[in-house]
Amino acid sequence: MREKLVRRLADGRLLLQDGPIDLIIEAVGESARAYGAAAQRFDTILDALCSELPLLRTPAREDSAPQGAVARRMWNAVLPFSRDRFITPMAAVAGSVAEEVLAAMTETAALRRAYVNDGGDIAVFLAPGECLRIGLVDRPDRPSLFGSVELRADQPARGIATSGWRGRSFSLGIADAVTVLADCASGADAAATLIANAVDIPGHPAITRRPAIDLDPQSDLQDRLVTVAVDGLDAVEINTALAAGCRVAEDFLGRGLIRAAALHLAGETRTVDGAALLRAA
Amino acid sequence: MPDGDTVRCDACPVTCFIKPGMAGACDRYANDGGILVRVDPLVVLEHTVEAGEKVVPFLGAGGAEWNGEIVKSPAAFVTAIGAGTTYPDYKPAPFIVSSKVEGVDTVTVVTEGIFSYCGCKVKVDTDRHLGPERNFVRVDGEPIGHVTTGEYGSQMLSLGGVNHLTHGGKKEGRVTCDALLHLCNGEAVEIAVDDGATAVIQAGKPPVINGKIEERMRVGCGSATIGMFAKQWYGKVDEVVVVDDHITGVLSEHQAGKVLGAGETGIRIRGRKSTPGRYFHVAEPGSGWGGTNVTDPLEIVTGFDAKHAWPGLRMLMVSTTGEQHAYYELDEALKPVEKDLPENLKESVERIAENCEPALATVLFMAGAGGSLRAGVTENPVRLTRSVREAITRVTAGGAPVYVWPGGGITFMVDVTLLPERAFGYVPTPALVAPIEFTLKREDYAALGGHMNHVRPVEDVLKDVSLRQVRAAERRR
Numbered sequence A: 001m002r003e004k005l006v007r008r009l010a011d012g013r014l015l016l017q018d019g020p021i022d023l024i025i026e027a028v029g030e031s032a033r034a035y036g037a038a039a040q041r042f043d044t045i046l047d048a049l050c051s052e053l054p055l056l057r058t059p060a061r062e063d064s065a066p067q068g069a070v071a072r073r074m075w076n077a078v079l080p081f082s083r084d085r086f087i088t089p090m091a092a093v094a095g096s097v098a099e100e101v102l103a104a105m106t107e108t109a110a111l112r113r114a115y116v117n118d119g120g121d122i123a124v125f126l127a128p129g130e131c132l133r134i135g136l137v138d139r140p141d142r143p144s145l146f147g148s149v150e151l152r153a154d155q156p157a158r159g160i161a162t163s164g165w166r167g168r169s170f171s172l173g174i175a176d177a178v179t180v181l182a183d184c185a186s187g188a189d190a191a192a193t194l195i196a197n198a199v200d201i202p203g204h205p206a207i208t209r210r211p212a213i214d215l216d217p218q219s220d221l222q223d224r225l226v227t228v229a230v231d232g233l234d235a236v237e238i239n240t241a242l243a244a245g246c247r248v249a250e251d252f253l254g255r256g257l258i259r260a261a262a263l264h265l266a267g268e269t270r271t272v273d274g275a276a277l278l279r280a281a
Numbered sequence B: 001m002p003d004g005d006t007v008r009c010d011a012c013p014v015t016c017f018i019k020p021g022m023a024g025a026c027d028r029y030a031n032d033g034g035i036l037v038r039v040d041p042l043v044v045l046e047h048t049v050e051a052g053e054k055v056v057p058f059l060g061a062g063g064a065e066w067n068g069e070i071v072k073s074p075a076a077f078v079t080a081i082g083a084g085t086t087y088p089d090y091k092p093a094p095f096i097v098s099s100k101v102e103g104v105d106t107v108t109v110v111t112e113g114i115f116s117y118c119g120c121k122v123k124v125d126t127d128r129h130l131g132p133e134r135n136f137v138r139v140d141g142e143p144i145g146h147v148t149t150g151e152y153g154s155q156m157l158s159l160g161g162v163n164h165l166t167h168g169g170k171k172e173g174r175v176t177c178d179a180l181l182h183l184c185n186g187e188a189v190e191i192a193v194d195d196g197a198t199a200v201i202q203a204g205k206p207p208v209i210n211g212k213i214e215e216r217m218r219v220g221c222g223s224a225t226i227g228m229f230a231k232q233w234y235g236k237v238d239e240v241v242v243v244d245d246h247i248t249g250v251l252s253e254h255q256a257g258k259v260l261g262a263g264e265t266g267i268r269i270r271g272r273k274s275t276p277g278r279y280f281h282v283a284e285p286g287s288g289w290g291g292t293n294v295t296d297p298l299e300i301v302t303g304f305d306a307k308h309a310w311p312g313l314r315m316l317m318v319s320t321t322g323e324q325h326a327y328y329e330l331d332e333a334l335k336p337v338e339k340d341l342p343e344n345l346k347e348s349v350e351r352i353a354e355n356c357e358p359a360l361a362t363v364l365f366m367a368g369a370g371g372s373l374r375a376g377v378t379e380n381p382v383r384l385t386r387s388v389r390e391a392i393t394r395v396t397a398g399g400a401p402v403y404v405w406p407g408g409g410i411t412f413m414v415d416v417t418l419l420p421e422r423a424f425g426y427v428p429t430p431a432l433v434a435p436i437e438f439t440l441k442r443e444d445y446a447a448l449g450g451h452m453n454h455v456r457p458v459e460d461v462l463k464d465v466s467l468r469q470v471r472a473a474e475r476r477r
Helices: A031-042 A045-051 A069-082 A089-108 A184-198 A235-254 B170-183 B224-233 B253-258 B343-355 B371-374 B380-388 B444-449 B460-466
Strands: A007-008 A014-018 A021-029 A112-117 A121-126 A130-137 A145-152 A159-163 A177-182 A208-213 A225-231 A259-264 A268-273 A278-280 B030-034 B034-037 B042-048 B076-078 B095-101 B104-115 B118-125 B136-139 B140-149 B154-160 B190-191 B199-200 B239-243 B248-250 B267-269 B279-280 B299-303 B313-321 B325-330 B335-338 B361-369 B394-397 B409-415 B425-427 B431-441 B455-457 B467-470
Touching: A007 A031, A014 A278, A014 B299, A021 A031, A021 A089, A031 A089, A031 A112, A045 A069, A045 A089, A069 A184, A069 B380, A089 A121, A089 A159, A089 A184, A112 A130, A121 A130, A121 A145, A121 A184, A121 B239, A121 B409, A145 A177, A159 A184, A177 A184, A177 A235, A184 A235, A184 A259, A235 A259, A235 A268, B034 B425, B076 B239, B076 B431, B095 B460, B104 B361, B104 B444, B118 B140, B118 B170, B118 B199, B118 B431, B136 B170, B140 B170, B170 B190, B170 B361, B170 B425, B170 B431, B190 B455, B224 B239, B224 B248, B224 B279, B248 B267, B248 B313, B313 B343, B325 B343, B361 B431, B361 B455, B371 B380, B380 B431, B394 B409, B409 B431
Parallel strands: B042 B467, B095 B455, B239 B313
Antiparallel strands: A007 A014, A014 A021, A021 A112, A112 A121, A121 A159, A130 A145, A145 A278, A159 A177, A177 A259, A208 A225, A259 A268, B030 B034, B042 B076, B095 B104, B104 B431, B118 B154, B118 B361, B136 B140, B136 B190, B140 B154, B190 B199, B239 B248, B248 B279, B267 B299, B313 B325, B325 B335, B361 B409, B394 B431, B425 B431
């Protein structure tokens, strides 16, 4: 019943689709070779991931490294966070897939710039002198650009990821979206998940939560409560929730785990941005 | 762990357990009341002729000759792909869309049908023997259909149908559904015929038979080939035998040869003579010369009559695609001895090949729109059937034209390559899910007992459902 899809879009970009993975890929340079390499690498990614799913759905431990290349990226990405927080390698799956496919492309083809966008978690390659501008969206269910970020070859960020309860994955927090820049997409993915979890007002009656396992029997979050609805919050509450997220983001920034973060809740935005990478639309 | 109504999705190896009302990790499959359904965004077919892009031509679109009895397709045509389905009940179809087409109010009823009665008619362009007629076609050892008639230059397969989908074993149904889904979505499926060949079949692609790509479709039967090329052979060679499992042609005896004045050669051919120069059953069917099991063509020549034959007699043997050929001259004992093909015959052999069309496997999806599907269109289902019969209602599948069989019911066939990508889905029943749209004038829809209070203007639909627009790049043809 598998519907693996490899297709060039009308604008020339490559679309790869398999199960829950959707990749939009653009390469500038030897793009045909790069797309060939991407499609070839993509072919086995989902099967390899699925063969280790039970392990990847349990909290990462230093002595339980998975086998697959993508699984390793996931595990490596979440390990720095796992000592003081609950996190499973699944928190970095999208960014890790993007990174792995990008690596296959840059190993095979000479490129000026390229990106692999896995549902908003993006791995970027930039040759010296190149840059890439990426639009930022606050609500995935009502997409509109609120800002943009320019990744430049002379700065270290090569990964960007967004997490929030309105997205495809569950969140323990109430952020509409947390967008993170980090040196790699897998790290950005893991960090965005955790910062979005932290944007929260525990116990607030306007927030409806349900055990993850009630919604998805196989969720790695087990019986942890995930957000399913957020009713009206006042300005003070919004500020409190965002401030909680910012504290976590600043901690990550200080430890060198991320380069910048933008946090959104109910139309309000906070940035934690050491290098002033983010700008308003 | 999973409770009663949880559905285990096997669309991909993630194998999500999906709770009622929830979607899987992909957001493409969901659990709707215990049934796994596709929830891809609705596909809208925009006519982009002005933008210079090719779309499947509808009858009447782009200035064609349609005289207006059945309404034309609107500028934006909402296909049923991703519409979801209301099976198995009596609710109105998920989308009933109105629009104005050249000033005429029209209604398109858009639904995804769950077809328990469905299958594929497959035409495999080949002379090779796929297997005896009526033998099972298998996938993973399960019978999914059978070999049916041999047609001109091709072999027909009948796959799926209710007897394999639901009346066979559980695995048989699942494998059949899976194979049909792949074929309909334009993917390759490997089949094996009992006492026959294995083949890889993919809609719109050359068939691969016993590991070999079939490149050419025969130029004609052996007899027709003689007729077409007799003039080019006459004078350059004394005898030509076109080896064909159906009708082997012999130049010296054939009417075409006689007309040119070809003399007798005393050749004796195995098999049963039909009319002069035309032989049936010269060998057994197989994947050798011209669809026979012959690998040495001399096997079908039993000898030469000394009364007419002579030492030095020149004979060309060739298959109906020009793929195989051999040239002989008779020795003193009137035995054929193989020689290099003379230059002046090369061209004619090449011309046979040149005149062959590319061999393809083609797949028509065939299904019957049953009671509950029709009830989703009108409260009076039989009227829908009549209206289709009377050509008041136009039926399309994913926007592609269909052929509706005469007789009872709405049983239709559609070339799967005319539908947008991934137009087909399945439910674990097992049955295929395919888009179907009924388009008719608004007043006719009302007269039909249509669900008038569910009719929505097309602008409204385009505005508020998530849509996937089909452009030329997404279509397979």
